[in-house]
Amino acid sequence: MAEKALRLLRGLKDKKRTLHRRLLLFFILVSVSVVLAFALLLTLFGITGKEDKRVQSNLAVQLSVLSDSIEDDFGSTSLGGITIAESISAASQQFFDKNGITAAQMQSRPDLIEPLLEQHIQTLIHTVTDRSCGGVFLMLDASQTDSDGTKAGIFIKKTQPTATGALGVVLHYLRGPADIARDNGIMLLGQWKMEFDQADLQVFEQVMDTARRNPDLPLSRLYYWSGRVTLRDNSESGFLLCVPLIAKDGTVFGVCGVEISDRQFKMLYTPKGGEIESIFTVMAPGSGDGVLTSQGLVAGNTYLTGNRWEYDLNAYGNHDGFVHYMGDGSTYGGKTLSVRLYPNGSPYSGQEWTVSVLMPLDILHKEVDGSSKALIWIVVALLAVSIAASFAVSKKYIKPLKDALGSIKTDDHKQLKETPFLEINDLFEFLSARDMDIERQVERLSGEKDTAEHRLEQAQTYLGHLAEERIPTVDRDSFEQFLQCLHTLTAKEREIFDLYMEGKQAKEIMEICNINQNTMKYHNKNIYSKLGVSSRKQLKEYAALMKISGKTADADLKNSP
Amino acid sequence: MKKRSVLMVILALGLICLCGCGDRSPLDPDDPVTLHMWHNYGGDMQRTMDELIDEFNGTVGKQEGILINVVAISSGTELSKSLDMIVSGDPGAPDMPDIFTGYPKTAVKFAGKGMLADLDGYFTQAELDGYVDSFIEEGRLQDGGLYVFPIAKSTEVLYLNRTLFDAFAEATGAEESKLYTFEGLAELAQSYYKWTDEQTPDVADDGRQFYSADSWFNFAEVGTSQLGGSIFSGESLELDTDELAWVFETAYYPAVKGGFAIHNGYSSDLSKTGDIICSTGSSAGILFYGSTVTYPDGRVEEVEYDILPYPVFENGQKTALQRGGGLMVAKSTEKKEYAAAVFLKWLTDAEHNMKFVGQTGYLPVTKEAFEQLMPDYVQAMEDGSIKKMLTTVMDMYASYTFFTAPDYPDFDSDSSGFETEFKELLKNHRTEYLSTAALRLTEALAEIR
Known part of the structure; x- marks a missing residue:
């Protein structure tokens, strides 16, 4: 079949074409022209060729919505954290006054630490219950144990971070005195520890040091957002909003705050898939041309990215309006915006935070090229179908004609009564009439031949007699x-x-x-x-x-x- | 030539038909379906479940076009509250998840309103035959439909702080064999309370408790069953039985005189602070016990836990509760239900089921995993609390009879009501005893009835 088609196509080059080839060429020209005109119309009317703009627009909208949302939520959480810190600081001051100590003397009265924490437990429970957050914490710069380097405090985790109000909120106790948890119906996690371990404290120490170095700054300038932190043995990671606790004499005596857990971040900031399922959000500290994703959180289909990145992303180019990033051998493309987490005058205002909406680069390329490629494939398929149809139609159309011509060669046309073609029927009639003339002539000549043969026979007989007569002479x-x-x-x-x-x-x-x-x-x-x-x-x-x-x-x- | 072409066309059509008929999956990798999931594997089990779900999303889910999105992780009780709101159509009720964990008692409410998918249609008989029969049967409701699909099962065991118990046994000669009966447990508990109380002779009644139960209702329910009775009569509680009286009496003296801790919360909380030595609770709660005891002064002691079989009342039958609900699938589009079934099959295949049980202390649900893989798997595990747990539970499954809680509509309120009253009653009698040394078993029994 294929050979036949090839033969036909090769035949198209010959100057003397068969009728079939001539017809095939005609059909192919017509159908290819129609398909190309169709493709041209699609391009002219902008139905294709604008995929990159569509994807760019989608990512830009997602990024805009998400970064606004993140800035608002983190801003609101920061304000909430400041309010809690002010409340805890004030209540603590009353506690210190009541017990005749200063904040700085807290470490010398470990017996007062648990009562102090107990005083704040309801504030923490209300905060964690009423807010969308992964947990809430309070750390005091003191310990009620002799253990080396541990600090007293409470860390309450919420299993369903976006649940608010009483319904569906289940609290777990990660750090803090067990009695306080029991009295308040909070279950101890398997990783529960009575106090914050030294390994947990780095961020808190940093916040307290900054507050001590800037005694004139209000809390609204002293809060700090940590990069991704995993407290010792905790199964969740998160950003910690840390607000220093400051007594009226200026003593920085602890830190309190709120955790934005990785689960919460995923639930709140996963891009709304819509047309593109593979977008994910990354929030992380910025670093020149890169994003410190090792300290960031990811929201999206984690099978594309993993949930917790242990590496950073470096920008290595900007193509078609998308920034291209690479990290640990993986490449991503998308858009990035800076978000503002600190007010002017904050010692941390120089720290850049970014929100990115990214896709794995191979998927981004597919999205951008996908529709154009699809159109190309459609046009190619249409061309193939039209050429195949040309073969089939031309063959079907020419077949009766070829049969008729073949029958002329083999004299079968005498048996063919009627064809779909009037011209051929006329030809058959003409040929039949001519055949009848020829038959008549043949009949006449045959008679003449018989006569001649008879005469020859007579002459030979006569000659024989003549020879026999001659022999005796x-x-x-x-x-x-x-x-x-x-x-x-x-x-x-x-x-x-x-x-x-x-x-x-x-x-x-x-x-x-x-x-x-x-x-x-x-x-x-x-x-x-x-x-x-x-x-x-x-x-x-x-x-x-x-x-x-x-x-x-x-x-x-x-x-x- | 013509015949050959016709044959080719027939073959091509046949192939197209075969392709069409063979793969009836409504899933499309280019148009993934997202399933919102609620589950109660919180705390330390959350990471294991998260990892499994991420693995599914990244492999089979990606190939087939399924994305599991966990939107709520909460306790079974809290999930049940939210689900009750949904099934009742309460204002402000959350959106119904596509798949969620729960017990048959919850399934009854949803299935009654046609809100649950019957999973029989998504599993072949051969596939269902691969699961432990009793686990599958537990998920069938009265209409015979399979509405609760087992993904992991648990039972109740006795957690023993070996470090603290050995110290007690060395000092008093307490026999470990007594831990195998509730009567023995009660005796040891009172002995331990007395021993610890005597360590501070200048302070009265400051002995330490020895034992607590995560659920005193389970204690009563299983206890009466071990003694040949039942705490149920039709679709209500039957408390006026000799068996319950004996169970109550066994708990009454140590709870009032000292030895049994009546605590609003999980026993693991008390264990972690050394306030009790042993407790009965779900085998799946092992991760909440940890490996240390932190005393009120902040001192932290490394301890070793042993897992003993659920105690049996003297002369009773070895009976324990089969726990662990299953996953339910909301009645939805064929695509979503089919996707949920794909996820269930993946989650419960031997490989992934074993991964889950190996890190959480649950039991697998397929016969292959339960009967063939578990013994070798447990044998090969590193020594640790989960290995001890699985060894004990496998032994229990070889020698105990298991039963499941009934699924009548008022079961939740009946059981929680009993739990509250039981604790309140014993706490009140304990308070009274501490001030008057009065023991009023008969009155207490009458009150609980």
Whole structure:
């Protein structure tokens, strides 16, 4: 089949084309023109070729919405954290006053630490219950144990971070005195520890140090957002909003705050898929041309990215309006915006935070090129289908014509009564009429031939009688010698003799035997002498007699009368 | 030539037909379906479940076009409250999740309103035969439909702080064998309370408690069953039985005189601070016990836990509760229900089920995993509390009879009502005893009835 098609296509190049090829070429030209016109119209009306703009627009909208939302939520959480810190600081101050100590003397009265924490538990429970957050914490710069480097405090986790109000809120206790948890119906996690471990404290120490170095700044300038932190043994990570606790004498005596857990971040800031399922959000500290994703949180389909990145992303280019990032061998593309987490005048205001809406680069390329490629494939498919249809239609259309022409060659047209083509039917009628004329002529000629053959037969009979009548007049001895001596002729002489017998003239014989006149004379002389004839006339006479009587050398002659 | 072409066309059509008929999946990787999930595997189990879900999303989910999105992780009780709001159509009720964990008692409410998918249609009989029969049967409701699909099961065991118990046994000669019966447990508890109380002779009644139960209702329910009775009569509680009286009496003396802790919360909280030595609770709660005891002064002691079989009342049958609900699938589009079934099959295949049980202390649900893989798997595990747990639970499954809680509509309120009253009653009698040394078992029994 394919070979046939190839043969047909090759045939299109020939100047002398078959009818089928001519028709096929016509069909192909028409269908290809129609398909190309269709593709041209799609492009002209902008139905294709704008995928990159669509994806860019989608990412830009997602980024805008998400970064606004993040800035608002983090801003609101920061304000909430400041309010909690102010409340805890004020209540603590009352506690210190009531117990006759200063904040700085807290470490010398470990017996007061648990009562102090107990005083704040309801504030923490209300905060964690009413806010969308992964947890809430309070750390005091003091310890009620002799353990090295631990600090007292409370960390309450919420299993369903976005749940607010009483419904669906289940609290777990990660750090803090067990009695306080029991009294308030909070279950201890398996990783529960009574106090914050040294490994937990780095961020808190940093916040307290900054507050101590900036005694004139209000809390609204002293809060700090940590990068992704995983407290020791905690199964969740998160950003910690840390607000220092400051007594009225300026003593920084602890830190409190709120956790934005990775689960919460995923639940709140996963891009709304819509047309593109593979977008994810990354919030992380910025770093020049890169994003410190090792300290960031990711929201989206985590199978694309993993939930917690241990590496950073570096920008390595900007193509078609998308920033391209690379990290740990993976490449991503998308858009990034800076978000403002700190007010002017904050010691942390120089820290850049970014929100990015990214996609794995290979998926981004597919999204951008996807529709154009699809159109190309559609056009290619349409072309293929139209060419195949041209083959099929032209073949089907030409078949009756070919059959008709074939039948003319094989005289089958006499049996064909009717074809779909009027012209062919006329042709068949014409050919039939012509055939009938020819048949009549053949019939006439056949009659003439029969007559001629009859006459020839009569002439031969007459000739036979004439020869038989002639034999007695011939010199019998001489004719007998003639017959007996025939075998003495050489091959050449016999050849020339046979030619005489056939009635050939001397000139013809010379040409046939390719001999000159002298040679001819020489052979004639030998033939005459061997056969005992004196002239060519006598030779021909004997030869004719021999032929007519059907006699050959020796035996034939003996049988003659 | 013509015949050959016809044959080719027939073959091509046949292939197209076969492709069409063979793969009836309504899923499309280019148009993924997102399933919102609620589950109660919180705390330390959350990471294991998160990892499994991420793995599913990144492998089979990606290939088939399914995305599992966990939107709520909460306790079974809290989930049940939210689900009750949904099924009742309460204003402000959350959106119904596509898949969620729960017990048959919850399924009854949803299935009654046609809100649950019958999963029988998504599993072949051969596939269902691969699961432990009793686990599948537990998920069938009265109409015979399979509405609660088992993903992991648990039972109740006795957690023993071996470090603290050995110190007690060394000092008093307490016999460990007594921990295998509730009567023995009660005796040891009172002995321990007395021993610890005597360590501070100048302070009265400051002995430490020995035992607590996560659920005193389970204690009563399983206890009466072990003694041949039942705490249920039709679709209500039957408390006026000799068996319950004995169960109550066994708990009454140590709870009032000292030895049994009556605590509003999980026993693991008390264990972590050394306030009790042993407790009965779900085998799936092992991760909440940790490996240390932190005393009120902040001192932290490394301790070792042992897992003993659920105690049996003397002369009773070895009976324990089969716990762990399953996953339910909301009645929805064929695409979502089919996707949920794909996820269930993946989550409960031997490989992934074993991964879950190996890190949480739950039991697998397929016969292959439960009967064939578990023994070798447990044997190969590193020594640790989960290995001890699984070893004990496998032994229990070889020698105990298990039963499941009934699923009648008022079961939740009946059981929680009993739990509250039982604790309040014993706490009040304990308070009274501390001031008057009065023991009033008969009155207490009458009150609980």
